[in-house]
Each structure stands twice: as structure tokens, then as C-alpha cells.
Amino acid sequence: GEDVEQSLFLSVREGDSSVINCTYTDSSSTYLYWYKQEPGAGLQLLTYIFSNMDMKQDQRLTVLLNKKDKHLSLRIADTQTGDSAIYFCAERYNQGGKLIFGQGTELSVKP
Amino acid sequence: GAVVSQHPSRVICKSGTSVKIECRSLDFQATTMFWYRQFPKQSLMLMATSNEGSKATYEQGVEKDKFLINHASLTLSTLTVTSAHPEDSSFYICSANPAGDSPLHFGNGTRLTVT
Numbered sequence: 510g511e512d513v514e515q516s517l518f519l520s521v522r523e524g525d526s527s528v529i530n531c532t533y534t535d536s537s538s539t540y541l542y543w544y545k546q547e548p549g550a551g552l553q554l555l556t557y558i559f560s561n562m563d564m565k566q567d568q569r570l571t572v573l574l575n576k577k578d579k580h581l582s583l584r585i586a587d588t589q590t591g592d593s594a595i596y597f598c599a600e601r602y603n604q605g606g607k608l609i610f611g612q613g614t615e616l617s618v619k620p
Numbered sequence: 621g622a623v624v625s626q627h628p629s630r631v632i633c634k635s636g637t638s639v640k641i642e643c644r645s646l647d648f649q650a651t652t653m654f655w656y657r658q659f660p661k662q663s664l665m666l667m668a669t670s671n672e673g674s675k676a677t678y679e680q681g682v683e684k685d686k687f688l689i690n691h692a693s694l695t696l697s698t699l700t701v702t703s704a705h706p707e708d709s710s711f712y713i714c715s716a717n718p719a720g721d722s723p724l725h726f727g728n729g730t731r732l733t734v735t
Contacts, residue, residue, distance in 0.1 A: 542723060551626070551713055551728035552664075597663065601724075607654060608715075608724060610663045 513600055515611035522619050527585040529614045531598035534579060538600040541574060542608065543583045546595045555583070555596075585616075593618045623647055624716050626727025633704055633734055640700045641730045643670075643714030649694035650716035654724070655687075658711040667712075670697040704734040 512534045521527045533541070539560050544552040558565045558572045558581075565572045571584040581598055595615050599608040623646040633639050643653055651672045656664040668689055669677040676689035686708075688700040697716075701708055713729040 540723065544726070549731070552715075552726040554723055554725060557723045607666050607669060608664075609666075612663045 513598060513609050513611040515596075515598060515614045517612060518615050518617070520617045520619065521588050523588060523590055525588055527588045527592070527616055527618075529583045529585075529596050529598075529616065531581040531583075531611050532579055533581065533598075533600045533609075535600060535602065535609075536576070536579065538602055540601045541572075541581050542599045542601065543570075543572065544597045544599065546597065546613070548594075552597065588616075588618050590618045590620060592616060624714065624725045624727045626714055626730055628730060629728060630731045631733070633732070635705055635734055636703055638700055638702045639704055639732060640698055641712055641714075641732075643697045643699070643716070643727055645695045645716045645718075648716075648718035650697075650718070651694060653691060653697040653714055653716040655689065655697075655699050656713045656715065658713060658729075660711075664713065667699075670699075672697075701732065704732070706734045708732065709734045 514532045542557040543555045545555050546552050556567050556570050558574050569586045573582045595613040597610050597613045599610045601608050625644045625646050627642045653670040655667045657667050658664045666679050667682045670689045670691040672691045678684045691697040711729050715724040715726045717724045
């Protein structure tokens with residue numbers, strides 16, 4: 510079935526690295542995404558990775574994909590207070606297909 | 621980049637009235653748009669897939685007569701919450717993607733409060 514799991518909370522100090530983890534169940538997913546949601550706002554696409562990739566880096570963001578274990582992670586280097594938000598991972602099954610979201614991880618960055 | 625615009629951003633209505641929410645793709649055409657619902661502190665749940673020129677596809681448990689979807693053009697999908705009740709109060713978000721392999725982009729959401 511379709512299921513995406515995330516830990517609910519993560520707290521880090523400003524300047525540290527944050528690692529948000531996600532597991533999924535459907536091995537046929539084509540793309541995996543990370544979205545950021547600030548309070549009262551919509552979703553901002555942060556980055557995504559195609560299922561045949563192992564790693565993707567974009568400035569402070571690094572996505573690692575372990576397809577064998579169905580594990581996805583998002584690393585934020587030099588975390589800032591402005592990174593405090595809820596982060597959702599999501600998997601997508603086919604072209605134009607729907608996304609299945611995890612529960613979201615609330616990242617709290619302390620100065 | 622791809623932009624999805626959603627209006628209104630916030631609406632308060634009385635119980636029993638209907639509310640229409642618009643989702644527009646501003647710089648691309650979208651044959652398919654998606655409508656999600658998010659309760660406080662919870663994840664997004666897909667409600668329906670909006671298909672241009674044809675009927676929407678609803679997820680299990682979503683009442684199609686209550687949540688009317690119209691996708692009359694390649695840049696506009698509307699969600700109408702009919703005979704709204706307080707339990708319909710939620711955050712509704714739409715999404716679309718420019719092409720089959722492109723990532724989905726989301727609107728800023730509509731906060732609906734039914735009194």
C-alpha cells in the first residue's frame with residue numbers, strides 16, 4: 510500500500526546540520542520530493558530526486574536516497590532560524606500522478 | 621519557475637452557504653490539477669484529481685457532490701464546497717505541474733472557516 514513515514518519533530522542549534530528522514534513503501538515510485546511549509550502558508554518545493562539517483566545536492570540541501578531500504582533523507586547544512594518550518598517528504602508513482610505525503614517533520618532551530 | 625496561484629487565501633462563510641476556490645497555473649498549461657486538504661498539524665490528503673475537459677477523479681471517502689470540481693480550461697480549476705458545515709473548515713491547497721515529469725507546484729492555499 511501507499512505509506513510514507515517521517516519523524517514528527519527535530520530540534521537543532523543554529524549553524525548545525527539538520528537531517529530529516531523519511532521512509533516509503535512503494536518501490537514503483539518515480540520521484541521523491543521534499544517540501545517546506547511555513548505556518549499558514551502553502552508548500553514550497555525544496556528539491557526532488559529521481560528514483561534512479563542516489564544523491565542530489567543543491568546549495569545547503571543534500572538529498573540521499575537508499576532505494577533498497579526505501580529510505581530518503583534531507584540534510585540541511587548550516588541550519589538557520591529561517592529554516593524553522595514543517596518539512597514534508599512525498600512520493601509520486603507515475604507521470605502526472607498524485608503525491609503521497611508523509612506526516613511532516615517540524616524542524617525547530619534554536620539560536 | 622512554475623507558479624500556481626490560488627484564491628482566495630482566506631474565507632469565512634456561514635454554515636449552509638457555498639464557497640468557490642480557484643486554482644490557476646500562471647505560466648504553464650495544466651491538463652491535470654490536484655486538490656488537497658490539510659487539517660491543523662496534519663499532513664496533506666489528496667481529495668481529487670481535476671482533469672481538463674472531463675470529470676474529476678475523487679479519492680475514496682470524498683463526497684463528489686459536496687466538493688464540486690470544474691476544470692474548464694488548461695489554466696484554471698475550481699473547487700466549490702457546497703452547503704458548507706463547520707467540519708469543512710480546513711486548509712485547501714491545489715497543485716499542478718507543467719509537464720509529465722516536472723515536479724508538482726503548489727498554490728499558497730485557502731483557509732476556509734465555516735461558522
